[in-house]
Amino acid sequence: MKIAFFSAQPYDKIFFDRLNKSHDFTIDYYDTHLGPHIANAVKNTDAVCVFVNDKLNVEVIETLSTNGVKIIALRCAGFNNVDIEAAKRYGIAVCRVPAYSPEAVAEHTVAMLLTVNRKTHKAYNRVREQNFSLNGLLGFNLNGKTVGVIGTGKIGKAFVKIMLGFGCKIWAYDIYPDNSLIEQGVQYTSLEHVLEEADILSLHCPLTPENHYLINQQTINLMKPGVVLINTSRGGLINTVDIIEGLKTKRIGALCIDVYEQEEMLFFKDLSTNIILDDNIQRLMSFPNVLITAHQAFFTEEALKEIAEVTLENIAKISTGQMADNAPSMLT
Structure with missing residues (x-):
């Protein structure tokens, strides 16, 4: 088996x-x-192993099929970058890693929230320069705040449990409510109500054609002035131009993003000596109330171990004629 x-x-x-x-x-x-x-260039290969910014459209899949590739192994949960129907048409099996350490992403979400709120990143730099002033570092208590969660799958659920520990009230939107969360006091409601009530709004849903640009001028106008918005899911959930306008008008009080809709040109690369031509990311980085990390939320020892284990096991099962636990039937 060659990968x-x-x-x-x-x-x-x-x-x-x-x-x-x-x-x-x-x-x-x-x-x-x-x-x-x-x-x-992919020849004499049985499988390709890909990540979030690899683009497997019908053109790529047709070429892979012609060159003998039989397996597309995603080492991530999302599969919006793969044309699943084209893969089926050309007889290429697709598998993914749907549930690697959801706690890793949830914990990073909370870390970003705490950082942008209590401004510990700024305090760290100040103290290193012997500036011990507290001016400009004012935050707010999480206890008692209303947190809106869009998507309560494994990651969203892990995030909810943490925020319940802070003493937050949780409003959630998901087409499949989780009864165990309801038993813990989480209230499921409409998307509009979540947007209207949340002091803190966190996105934990997959990217689909239906929710592309879920966060746009119209939905931003429904939000409380000063809302904290966090996205550790997929960049395409947020319309960047609209979110910049929301920051300028102060409708968005703070923004934390670990994903970005044009991230394939930026993330996972050292561009410290380059001129970045993406004006939108440059504008976002100019705001003092915006915190950006480069698709780092998954990046823990436990998550990387599980990603490798599940990906290789998926390939092994498919290569021996078995149905992988995370095969195409799981994606539809």
Whole structure:
């Protein structure tokens, strides 16, 4: 079994090589992302292993099929970057890692909220410069605040449990309410009501054609003035131009994003000596009440180990004619 591994980072190689000892697959690592520019170079390969910013449209999938690829293994939960119908049409199996350490993403969400609220990142820099003033560092208690959660799957549920521990009131929106959360006091309601009531709003839903640009001028106008908005899910949930306007008008009191709709041009790269031409990300970084991390929420020891384990096991099952637990039927 030969695997072409795209968007490879040094930490990917460490974990996959460690876990591959029990499978003995041949893995070729490529720093570049998978897209039309390189798909035709994938030859004599049984599977491709891809991440969130690899683009597997019908053109790429057709090329992979022609070159003999039989498996697309996503080492992430989201699959909006893969044309699932095209994969089925060309007989390529697709698998993913739907539930790697949801606590990792939930905990990072809370870390971002605490940072932007209590401004510990600014305090750290001040004290290192021997500035011990508290001016400009004022925050607010989380206890008693209303937290709106859009999407209560595994990650959203983990986030809700943490916020309940802070003493927050939780309003949630999900087309499939979780009864165990209801028993803990979470109130499910309409999307509009969540937007209207939340002091803090956190997005934990997958990106679909239906919720693309879920956060836009219209939905921002429903929110409380000064709301804190957090997105650790998918960049395409937020219309960047509209969120910039919301920050300028102070409708958005603070923004925390670990994802960005144009992140494939930026994230997972060292661009410290480059001129970044994306004006929207530059504008966002100019706001003092915006906190950006570069798709880091998943990045824990436990999550990387589970991603490697599940991905390799998925490939092993499919390669021997078995149905992987996270195969195409799970994606529809």
